[in-house]
Amino acid sequence: MEQTATAPPPTFSGYQKFLVAILALLQFTVILDFMVLSPLGDALMKALSIPPARFSFVVSAYAFSAGAAGLLTAGFADRFDRKKLLLFFYAGFILGTLGCGLAGTYPLLLVARVVAGLFGGVIGSISLAIVADEFAVHQRGRVMGVVQMAFAASQVMGIPISLYLANRWDWHAPFLLIVALSLLICLAILLRMRPVDKHLGLQSDTNAFAHLWHTVSKPDYQTGFMAMIFLAVGGFLLMPFGSAFLINNVRIAPEQLPLIYLCTGFASLLVMPLIGRLSDRFSKFALFTVGSGIAIATVLIYTNIGPSPLWLVITLNVIMFMGIMSRMVPATALNTSVPAPKDRGAYMSVTSSLQQVSGGVAAVGAGMVITQADSHSPLLHYNVLGYVATAVFVLCLLLVYRVSRLVARRQPATPTAPAPPVAALAE
Incomplete structure (x- = not known):
């Protein structure tokens, strides 16, 4: 992989370190709220008598x-x-998650998920806009490496604890835990975080709809939108039925699920900072390519296995998620460099929206592909989802390559002699 800069990346201030930490914790709660549905899926489907097709609508x-x-x-x-x-x-996200923790029927759970999505789905784009506003381009890979650790942390701590609580009480308990933690984070943001409003002086559009049209009509931005859409689709295809596949096809006991998620998340937690540093020092696209290759190989193996020993399941999960996260960090870091500062909030909101909608379509599609004779029978056609995910990974690779070329054209030339650290991307 070729180095893209000769100067060391700039260091972080004390406030920037706080900002990274609070954004990572915030993302932890939002991701856990979404991710916990998959490990709880088998319990939910049995407790509320939900068939696979209807459960896909919960997701x-x-x-x-x-x-x-x-x-x-x-x-x-x-x-x-x-x-x-x-x-x-x-x-609003906290209120929606509280509704999930109190829901007792399938319709109420569905309504609570809608409320949680209406508010929680926007948080990621706001966080990315804050990262782009508050950190130089050669800091963003490390920032995204830490913020994306929220995904791994949700598996190391969040999902095992949630499954323990669900096994000890019932499936409502994990959502109530998320609410309690979210309230503390909300208080920290209120008391410590500074206003993020420098972008307000850069606005030229006279109304919100004109600004939205200005954002979605730019060809360069459309390239970024497409890349991020396909980045999300692969995960949404496989994730909703992950626990049901492990329990009913691979014959993993429900009590063993926390250990699988713990080992997978712990490995990801160790590798995420390394990926973040590598994406700041080397080609982000090269790193994305390596991660895609690992993800493709392990997905094809994983979705075709039958009853297997626990050690093999853990090994495959660890390698697969390391590959997936090696795709997410460099691709997301690249994407933050696509919009101009005045368009970042709108661009990130549209990106997040398109990812969520395309992911929802993928989840519904997965529910139509998967069939199950009864709640204790093996899932059929899960391997088909693996083949589709592989094709999506390849298409995403081509789109991220176009994004990387777009970003490279907008960056200043690499200095031939020692120079001060690059502070920002030439917009």
Whole structure:
């Protein structure tokens, strides 16, 4: 892999370190709220008598509502202080998650997931806009490496603890845990985080809808949108039925699920900072390519296995998720460099919206492919989802290559002699 810079990346201030930590914790709660559905899937399907096709709507309800919220708010995303936006949508997310913790029927759970998605689906785009506003381009890989550790942390701590609580009490307990933690994070943001409003002086569009149209009509931005859409689809194909596949096809006991998620998340937690540093020092696309190759190989093996020993399942999960996360960090870091500063909020909102909607479509599609004779029978056609995911990975690779070339054209030339660290991307 070729190095893209000769100077060392700039260091972080104390406030920047706080900002990275609070954004990572915030992402942890939002990701855990979404991710916990998969390991709880088998318990939910049995407790509420939900067949696979209807359970896919529990997953996609969040995704579709998050996508709709992203599109509706995209035009306004650059017209307000990002801190205030973050607090507003995080408060709504907490209410939706509380509804999940109190729901006792399938319809109520579905409504609660819609509310959680309407607010939670916008938080990721606001966080990315804050990262792009507050950190130089050669810091963003490390920032995204830490923030994306929220995914791994949700598996190391969140999902095992959630499954323990669900096994000890019932499936409502994990959502109530998320609510309690989210309230503490919300308080920290309110008291410590500074306003993020420098972008307000750069606005030229007279109204929100004009700003939205200005954002979605740019060809360069459309390339980024397409790449991020396909980045999300592969995961949404496989994720909803992950626990049901392990329990009913691979014959893993429900009590062993926490250990699988713990080992997978711990390995990802170790590798994420390394991936972040590598993406700042070397070609982000080269790193994305390596991660895609690992993900493709392990997905094809994993989705075709039958009853297997626990050690093999853990090994495959660890390698597969390391490959997947090696795709997410460099691709997301590249994507933050696509929009101009005045368009970042809208661009990130549209990106998040498109990812959620396309992911929701993928989840519904997966539910139509998967069949099951009864709640204790093996899932049929899970390997078909693996083949489709592989094709999506390849297409995404081509699109991220186009994004990397676009970003490279907009960066200043690499200095031939020692020079001060590059502070920002030439917009």
